Amino acid sequence: MEFTSSMLPFVSLWLAVLFAFALRIKDRGLSTEWVPSVTLKKALLGVSLVSLIADVLLIRTGRPALALMFTSLAFLLVGREVLRKFDWALVLTFVFIFVDFNELAFLLKDAGLQFPREGSELFLVSAVLSQLFSNVPATVLLLAGKPEWLPLSLGVNVGGNGFVIGSLANLIALRIARVSVKDFHRISIPYFSVTLLLSGVLLALF
Template identity: 70%
Template structure:
């Protein structure tokens, strides 16, 4: 029974602000896809990789991981996954592998900075950490995770890619401009807490200048997001008052947070574990590496799978081995620290 002296809490079922932002971003991403931008860029990327499949994947990993440290991994997936899919189909490479490695790159890159993903933002604010202090502490582990990802990429057979049969694609400039402006506006307004305004502006923009985006909108994806954005503060509150205690630090906290991320997804796991204010670094490391592995580990994973339409088992074929290797080596590095 709860202590009657505790303050009353008004339950909030869903984090509506996050849901509105991600919905607006999905609209902008769909507009970029329908504009023909990704089909235009695909052959150029293949040429930039010197027609090498291995170099193409390394190029994707570098660009996506660096971008995710700044624009957040969820946003990076909305921007880059349509490009990865278009390029993979054009080059006739394994789309499931390309998408999975790209998602891992986004999860890994976003772990570096306190603004790279939602769980980092939560931890950053909760502990009052400095931007550079957070980044400096995460750097050795993120570097390790990238090295592991590069090692996985080097196992790809380095065959030569051809784009001779690629048909010409017309670029729809009006839709491209509207989508790019909407994307920028959504990110800026989300940063200052104006999610509803971002959603309304984006919706009106496509109603006026890009109705095909709304006609092809993926509402099932939004329903999936609603499940992810359920507010876990209430569960943390109840568990804390029931006397359930999680590890306070070290390797135990790292492993528990990584495993809980496989069950709840890494953002709810962060909120759940923060109730007892444990050591921030093992917590951050666990929930970030926990974003890999099973598909529910991170919202970025769900976004990528829904956009790319690859099978879950194909995703797990690459993501789970990476998660297990990274978890083991990270625990060793944390022990040495």
């Protein structure tokens, strides 16, 4: 609840800015023909919900290996097509991000390099670092310094916009929606600039 209540003013601000940007976009002849049809598989939906709840409970009680075994077995029994079509490369990318950038964070710390740990400085640094190598690695890198959670969360959320590399979600979306990087940047960079400025002002008022 603390996280939600603290983030709500900023998320509301971002949505308001996004809506203002959307109003400026005229009909560009966008088509939804590329959107695949969706078929609801009730059994798969059920096992997915059960697995999600079980995984959260198991991981929070310190049993991640058991969570992995439970989920793998559940989908082997009910939804093998999920495992076959799974984007394993994307998962491995996240694994290596957490391993590599966590180690890098401690190496930089041992070398005496200190990142900001609070306030507007942390917000700005996390947003800028996200532009350089994505917001998830930026989060992992900055977590080693045990920073304040709110400026860090705000910075990497805002930092997920801007350059396409700001978030892996951008790359996934571009691949699915078939939008050019140029068209993406035409909207995302101005949006990033506006939300960065307004969020920084709002954070300073808190």
